Amino acid sequence: MIAKKRTKPLKLMKLEVLNERIVQNHSKMQFIESDFAKYNAGFKGEMSLDFYMKDLNEDDYHIFHDLRLPQSSNEQFYFQIDTLIVHSQFCVLIEVKNLIGNLYFDHQFDQIIRTRDGVDETFSDPINQVALQKVQFAKWLRLNKFPEIPLHTLVAITNPKSYIRISPKYGKKSQKIIRGNTLVNKIYGYVSTQQENVLLKKDLKRLTKYLIREDTPHNPDILKNYNIKREEILTGVFCPKCNTPPMIRIKRTWVCLNCSEESNDAHEKALQDYALLFNPQVKNRDIRDFLNIESRSSVKKLLHSMNLKPIGSRKAAIYTLPFPK
Numbered sequence: 001m002i003a004k005k006r007t008k009p010l011k012l013m014k015l016e017v018l019n020e021r022i023v024q025n026h027s028k029m030q031f032i033e034s035d036f037a038k039y040n041a042g043f044k045g046e047m048s049l050d051f052y053m054k055d056l057n058e059d060d061y062h063i064f065h066d067l068r069l070p071q072s073s074n075e076q077f078y079f080q081i082d083t084l085i086v087h088s089q090f091c092v093l094i095e096v097k098n099l100i101g102n103l104y105f106d107h108q109f110d111q112i113i114r115t116r117d118g119v120d121e122t123f124s125d126p127i128n129q130v131a132l133q134k135v136q137f138a139k140w141l142r143l144n145k146f147p148e149i150p151l152h153t154l155v156a157i158t159n160p161k162s163y164i165r166i167s168p169k170y171g172k173k174s175q176k177i178i179r180g181n182t183l184v185n186k187i188y189g190y191v192s193t194q195q196e197n198v199l200l201k202k203d204l205k206r207l208t209k210y211l212i213r214e215d216t217p218h219n220p221d222i223l224k225n226y227n228i229k230r231e232e233i234l235t236g237v238f239c240p241k242c243n244t245p246p247m248i249r250i251k252r253t254w255v256c257l258n259c260s261e262e263s264n265d266a267h268e269k270a271l272q273d274y275a276l277l278f279n280p281q282v283k284n285r286d287i288r289d290f291l292n293i294e295s296r297s298s299v300k301k302l303l304h305s306m307n308l309k310p311i312g313s314r315k316a317a318i319y320t321l322p323f324p325k
């Protein structure tokens, strides 16, 4: 069963909005665009691997997608696991790579060399990455007093168009590199009829509870990360059809000046953008500035129509905008 679903990560949502709303010709535009493309490809790769997991027996396997757990009781450092599969005899940690091009796993320098359109690029060896996650997860299990359980690690290469070559001296580690379609068989191979179950039903239940409780999604301040100023962000409501800002509000309807599209709820996406880029906690004034609406009462009506209840009264009232689902 899927104990924790994969949802679009906050960081990806934030990058997407930043990419849409950064002012034209900004010096960091290309950089942001390429980071967004990279993260988006990674997310798509993870989603494509999830497809193969549906064949795992629902009752025997608990699947957790995209976990971010504290390294110790000091909640300053975290480690991330793309996918964790829990079975009563073992756990499997999977690192997903969605790299396109010719991939060469180089044993000598612990790296992947990717050749694409004649250009070489290097990436750190994902097998080492997932090995480190294994150490951190083992420590996490000990800290939380779970029984010692065998931990397997895999690296899944999800792009079907990538051509994989492995250095002949790579050794046993090469068995950890898989494609999506071999994942299920690989996992069945870990099941032993000889070995007794390490995790009893009550342990499994407690482990699920702890993993869900301790999972802390990465929520970066994206403007700070890229050193972007508030005034470098485009305000206004974007047209849902042609994506051009700003739409203007005529009698409770948003109208696009570019393609004449009309919308009653185009402000909802703009408010989600605001929450992602700046802060979900807002005052009426912030929204008037961002949506380019002059009337205080119009904004109040908009927020109420989204069922948002303020805390505090009058000018000090604070609303909490929802993050996209």
Ligand SMILES: [Zn+2]
Pocket: 239, 240, 241, 242, 243, 244, 256, 257, 258, 259, 260, 261
């Ligand atoms: Zn339009």
